[in-house]
Amino acid sequence: MRFAVLLVCCVLLASCAAAHSPNASVDSLMSRYEGDGPGASLLVVRDGVPLVRRGYGFADLENRVPATPQTDYRLASVSKQFTAAAILLLAQDGKLSLDDRARQWLPALPPAADAITIAQLLSHQGGLVDYEDVMPADTRVPLRDKDVLDLMSATDHLYFAPGTSYRYSNGGYAMLALIVEKASGKRFQDFLRERIFLPLGMIHTLAYVKEGPAVPHRAFGYSEENGHWVRTDQSMTSSVLGDGGIYASIDDMARWDAALYDDRLLSESSRAAAFTPKTRTDDPTVEYGYGWRITGDSVWHSGETIGFRNVIVRYPDRHLTVILLTNRNDPEPYRTALAIAHLYL
Template structure:
């Protein structure tokens, strides 16, 4: 199987930005392999301990944080968002936390209202400030689906208000540390560090250029977590039992609450749902990632990469096919 996976990942081998691949079957890692470089300039090879910026794969952790606080009785999924963030304009009156979780809020995309030439990084609190000036929504909350990074940035702020802790601290204390995900971090420049860090790259004029950060890279709730396949194996295991989330909370996360703009995909809380799979991809400058779970078959495939292209979802499905009857 290793040779078959290697053949599928041949474009990531050699002196190029790399990738790490994890396959878990019946609770056991059956493939844990890395390719290429985590840091081209320093010629640091990728390993199973390499930490990649997860981009939107981070959303499942934000959703889990909200579900943990709901279990604690600190918030309700039907709470109006303005209960927690009252400076949002009146157009957000009907938006609930559930709408935020399922991308059905209709809130304006913060990327669309940033200055087009912005170079200073924005943070989750800045997303709130940007939306305070937008007294409109794309549609009536709950009536449609539109993928929303704004929603998950706001959820991170709500986690902070409901818990009384910084978002990164809450994740570390309530999710990462209990699961032994010791090197996973919601990264904040000048506050935390990323062990075994992968740097992102883009191909330009036939050369790999480091493109590790953009003006939105510091927003945590929608995509700011770094992790490795070694740590994500522990996360995957926790999604089968109640060591972190209750059965009821996990059922909520994996319930297809809404159809999406892809007829083959529905959305839960931080998870896409397609047939028998629950999955999520992540795309940001310099990184493309995916986790695909087949919970009824006990199979999970994770592909993390530190390059802009190609998207690894189809590659993950090809890898999964090697293990499916």
């Protein structure tokens, strides 16, 4: 009888601990992604060990394909850290300098852009006009990076003198992708694949172009309209690669995260350059490096596009990272990722 009582007590204590464990709290925080709607994939990793690695909801509603750790989401602006890394790799190779003028590589840029450097494009200090604001309203063929350059070339003014202010610029990162092509002699998607994805074992990650390989485990984007989920997977800017065209899974992003702690890809000086604040942003709590936002002890970046909302939050000193990729227009995942991170800090 005494043994039975002890056993019941142990079971109750274990159940109580499980109910208050970080993992149980994670599921509560992720409850909006459960069920029959579009979903999410979540990774929490510390010291290279996954603490949470799972999918919620569906990657493809029409075909009832569940979201998993292998699901590939369009990263949107989370892609910018890879574009920045490509530039830093070429600087390591001696193929370009961050102090080079952008027009040295892209002479089609307007004269007003003459003083903009590559470093200023990386940190959103170039002042380029937002290409989304100058693209024709009747655009029916999705833009590519070269089309963004054409729009820039016809817009001979800036928001401010280069290096004097900050304004987030998708067009600046499209220009960086074109500079990668000029300096490397390779298509941007091929350079990423050969120099970043394959060396790190990110075999299912790609900068997606319609005529190229298919996305292997593709999530499709959705937006909620009048209480129903509608597929909203692509827009007229979804084919621009440099600012947001990469698809990846949380499993492949774990390999990327691991590579940011050592020299296997970027040198110590290149990593320091990426993670060192270069400018304040329009949020007084956030600074910007090269492809990364910097807030206190964390470096992070979100990505939002039609039908997708994503974020990666890294705490390098704690060796803790939270990656949350979703294929829906709501909710915005940054605060959820922070709440999850705080369970493990």
